[in-house]
Amino acid sequence: MRYICSCGNESHMSYKNAKKGRNCADCGRKKLSLAKVIYTHDYVSQFFADAGCVLLDEYRANPNEKLRYVCKCGTDSSIRWSHFMRGHRCQYCRAQGNKKPHITDDERITRRHYQAYREWRTEVFERDGYRCRCCGESRRYLNAHHILNYAEHRDRRVDVTNGVTLCKTCHDDFHRLYGRRNNNEVQLSEFIRGVAV
Numbered sequence: 379m380r381y382i383c384s385c386g387n388e389s390h391m392s393y394k395n396a397k398k399g400r401n402c403a404d405c406g407r408k409k410l411s412l413a414k415v416i417y418t419h420d421y422v423s424q425f426f427a428d429a430g431c432v433l434l435d436e437y438r439a440n441p442n443e444k445l446r447y448v449c450k451c452g453t454d455s456s457i458r459w460s461h462f463m464r465g466h467r468c469q470y471c472r473a474q475g476n477k478k479p480h481i482t483d484d485e486r487i488t489r490r491h492y493q494a495y496r497e498w499r500t501e502v503f504e505r506d507g508y509r510c511r512c513c514g515e516s517r518r519y520l521n522a523h524h525i526l527n528y529a530e531h532r533d534r535r536v537d538v539t540n541g542v543t544l545c546k547t548c549h550d551d552f553h554r555l556y557g558r559r560n561n562n563e564v565q566l567s568e569f570i571r572g573v574a575v
Contacts, residue, residue, distance in 0.1 A: 417441075422459060429462075490528075494536045498522070502541035510545035512570050521549040527561040542566065 379396065382388050389402035400406070422437040422445075430450030437445060441460040449455050455468035466472075499522040509516045523544045526534050534540040544552065548569075556565045 417459070426462070431467075498536040498538060498541060501538045503543055505538065506543035509543065510548055511542050512544055512548040515545045515547075519546045520544070521546055523549055523552065523566075525561065525563055525566050527559060530559065 379393060380388065380390055381396070383402035383405060385402065385405050387402045387404050389404075391400065391402070416439050417437065419437040423433045426433040426447055432448040434446040434448065434454075437443075437459065441463075442458050444456040444458055445462075446454070446456045447462075449468040449471060451468065451471055453468045453470045455470075457466060457468070502522040503520060507516075508520065510520065521544050522541050524531070524535070525540050525542060528535055531540070552566070552569050555569065
């Protein structure tokens with residue numbers, strides 16, 4: 379297929395490559411050259427400073443070498459330059475849920491990456507004995523399913539009574555049958571009775 383790339387070049391590409399999100403050959407070469415950029419100590423040091431951190435070691439053009447630094451939370455730590463560029467931070471920040479500090483609190487809630495959600499999930503599993511409430515399976519990957527769906531019922535997102543343990547297969551089957559909106563207790567009890575019979 380002929381097409382015009384986002385960079386403005388006219389090029390040819392197969393439908394399969396376009397579906398994968400690939401760009402023209404010029405864009406590919408630019409991407410490769412950016413991957414081979416050799417960062418200077420000054421650049422790396424400024425990058426740490428812009429993130430609110432202080433670099434303690436001398437950067438020697440090895441992205442996999444661990445560098446000592448003081449994180450913006452005040453913790454002395456070490457990290458690979460390649461990881462720091464991708465948004466990773468010290469262990470203390472990760473434990474506080476700040477693994478990716480560039481993500482906003484709203485995005486964390488949308489993506490379900492926050493402490494209250496993780497605690498809710500664990501409490502639901504513990505209450506149900508780490509077993510699927512549909513088929514009784516305990517060895518498969520388990521999901522904590524929201525009885526009243528997550529998106530529409532903000533006040534019930536981390537309410538343990540609004541959760542039930544389902545294995546991945548049953549959870550996928552439930553959403554295939556009832557969708558992901560307007561879920562309720564009637565649908566869940568119907569689904570459990572149908573699977574159990």
